[in-house]
Amino acid sequence: MGFISLVHTTGQHREGEAAMTLADTAPKLGRKRDHTRDAEILDCAIAVLAETGYDGMTIDEVAARAKAGKATVYRRWSSKAELVIDAVACMKNRDLDPSQLPDTGTLRGDLLAMIKPMAIEEGEKKMQVMAGLISMLSKSPELADAANAAIVEPRARINRILMTRAMERGEISRDTDIETVALISPAMASYRVLILRKPVDRAFLISLIDGVILPALGLPARSSLPVR
Amino acid sequence: MGFISLVHTTGQHREGEAAMTLADTAPKLGRKRDHTRDAEILDCAIAVLAETGYDGMTIDEVAARAKAGKATVYRRWSSKAELVIDAVACMKNRDLDPSQLPDTGTLRGDLLAMIKPMAIEEGEKKMQVMAGLISMLSKSPELADAANAAIVEPRARINRILMTRAMERGEISRDTDIETVALISPAMASYRVLILRKPVDRAFLISLIDGVILPALGLPARSSLPVR
DNA sequence: TATATACGGAACTGACTAGTTTCGGATACT
DNA sequence: AGTATCCGAAACTAGTCAGTTCCGTATATA
Numbered sequence: 224m225g226f227i228s229l230v231h232t233t234g235q236h237r238e239g240e241a242a243m244t245l246a247d248t249a250p251k252l253g254r255k256r257d258h259t260r261d262a263e264i265l266d267c268a269i270a271v272l273a274e275t276g277y278d279g280m281t282i283d284e285v286a287a288r289a290k291a292g293k294a295t296v297y298r299r300w301s302s303k304a305e306l307v308i309d310a311v312a313c314m315k316n317r318d319l320d321p322s323q324l325p326d327t328g329t330l331r332g333d334l335l336a337m338i339k340p341m342a343i344e345e346g347e348k349k350m351q352v353m354a355g356l357i358s359m360l361s362k363s364p365e366l367a368d369a370a371n372a373a374i375v376e377p378r379a380r381i382n383r384i385l386m387t388r389a390m391e392r393g394e395i396s397r398d399t400d401i402e403t404v405a406l407i408s409p410a411m412a413s414y415r416v417l418i419l420r421k422p423v424d425r426a427f428l429i430s431l432i433d434g435v436i437l438p439a440l441g442l443p444a445r446s447s448l449p450v451r
Numbered sequence: 452m453g454f455i456s457l458v459h460t461t462g463q464h465r466e467g468e469a470a471m472t473l474a475d476t477a478p479k480l481g482r483k484r485d486h487t488r489d490a491e492i493l494d495c496a497i498a499v500l501a502e503t504g505y506d507g508m509t510i511d512e513v514a515a516r517a518k519a520g521k522a523t524v525y526r527r528w529s530s531k532a533e534l535v536i537d538a539v540a541c542m543k544n545r546d547l548d549p550s551q552l553p554d555t556g557t558l559r560g561d562l563l564a565m566i567k568p569m570a571i572e573e574g575e576k577k578m579q580v581m582a583g584l585i586s587m588l589s590k591s592p593e594l595a596d597a598a599n600a601a602i603v604e605p606r607a608r609i610n611r612i613l614m615t616r617a618m619e620r621g622e623i624s625r626d627t628d629i630e631t632v633a634l635i636s637p638a639m640a641s642y643r644v645l646i647l648r649k650p651v652d653r654a655f656l657i658s659l660i661d662g663v664i665l666p667a668l669g670l671p672a673r674s675s676l677p678v679r
Numbered sequence: 680t681a682t683a684t685a686c687g688g689a690a691c692t693g694a695c696t697a698g699t700t701t702c703g704g705a706t707a708c709t
Numbered sequence: 710a711g712t713a714t715c716c717g718a719a720a721c722t723a724g725t726c727a728g729t730t731c732c733g734t735a736t737a738t739a
Contacts, residue, residue: 253684254736260686276586278506281726292687293728303727355586357645358504367648375646400662407663410642411634417585418603418641420595434628435635439667481714482706488716509696520717521698531697 256298264289264296268310273348276355277307308369311352315373317345324381330389330442334432337381338425347423349374350416357417378409386440395440407436484526492517492524496538501576504583505535536597539580543601545573552609558617558670562660565609566653575651577602578644585645606637614668623668635664 267288271280282303286293300306325336353374360367382405389395408431412423421427437443495517499508510531514521528534553564581602588595610633617623636659640651649655665671 250684252682252738254686254738256685276506278504278586282728283726286687290687292689294688294730295686297728298685301728353646354589357585358506358583360646360648361582371647400658403658403662406639406642407635410639413646414634414638414641417645418581418588419599420588430628430631434631435663435667438669439663441666478714480708480712482708482716484715510698511696514717518717520719522700522718523716525698526715529698 260289260291260295261299262313264291264299264306265310265313268306269314269348269352272307272310272355273351277359279355280307282306304363304366307356308363308366311356311366311373312369313373314349314352315377318377324384326388328392330385330394330440331432331437333385333388334382334436335429337385338428343423343425343428346378346412347416350413350423353413354417375409379405382406382408389440395442399440404436404439407431407439411435488517488519488523489527490541492519492527492534493538493541496534497542497576497580500535500538500583501579505587508535508583510534532591532594535584536591536594539584539594539601540597541601542577542580543605546605552612554616556620558613558622558668559660559665561613561616562610562664563657565613566656571651571653571656574606574640575644578641578651581641582645603637607633610634610636617668623670627668632664632667635659635667639663 264285268280268285271285271288275284280303282293282296285306286296289296296306300309325333327333327336353370356366356370360370383401386395386399386401386405390397390399390401408428411431412428415421415423415427492513496508496513499513499516503512508531510521510524513534514524517524524534528537553561555561555564581598584594584598588598611629614623614627614629614633618625618627618629636656639659640656643649643651643655
């Protein structure tokens, strides 16, 4: 389960022991480390994390699921905390295409175009992971930063972009508080999954757009024309 | 810290062992159980829960903080899970006055009147507790129900009442989706605390009311007069 | 070929903790 | 008085898990 193709970009951490100023690792002799295992282990870590949460996750389970020895895991990450931070950071790459956003001409059209089964599923997965991390966020600022960058920010950023475009288009008022409005859907979707434990489906997202977001921006549910 | 005066209402659970159809406990002989310890222990459980989360919380810590022996705790609750469920359920009673809500004549006035330092602080505490519970909610439906009834519902309920009154008053449209709009502030406040880890202060709540909730209801930020 | 490292797997260590039991003393009924 | 239960405190039991070490084997350089 999960594709292997991901490359994790957040650094290998220290692999040797001696203090090396440059060239993180450099054993000239011996068998080379199989870096295809890295992403596989991280994928399994994400899966276990989503299923059991940070405290419930065990290195044994991750290693077993990746058909790896624990030594193979600890050779790459010096602790459970580092593995998790790297795994979470790695989710950032699963994101929707960087700037290949829809551009339908209306904000409503753009927001609706963002509702795709794949995006919903990926969002659900991220929320499962987030659920297992929340109690840790206050204990590990480093993890909190990783979770923010990989899970929280990407969503908000997309909304910010779409709404900024709508503003430049003249569709919404110049003095809209985009920063806040862009957080409505992430916030309400999180709340629905994490706390109400109900599914975030297409119908919910549409009612959110038409019942909350667009009205909050002063647009009717069926906006299409710029105001001026 | 924390007042002792609370009475927990959610039941004592089984205290004896033999199957008794009625009268849960009935030792005629011996020293009586000191029921003032119940609420004290529950208060300490809440405090530890807020600080460390469910997995980080230990019975030893709770007992030590309440200056009680572990046996005294286990005599009342047969497991950590039951203690936590009872402690969470107990938070319901800390609520804002049952139906003693503000009635200023406008929805904005009512919503602003709900912003009191005490209410903010209590909400923050509840969110800390919720943060420590989230990863457990999917594993224990009973805990999820308790958390919902004690932490989630009360807030939403107040908004629902205030908005229903505004509707009857003619201030907002008859076909408003109150069920969704009432969740905006709980959702965005939770998101802010749990995920963004920023404080929910007066300024945030006001910008939420004026920048999101009232506009979503078709009201200007300074509404005062009924529309029709 | 000799050496050094990687691999999966398994055994081991040390710390922690849920839950139980025991102890000396206090309190309440009979 | 006698007995049963409570109390706080501490010791004990049993299971779990992070992190380490060792094994036999595979693969790379020299």
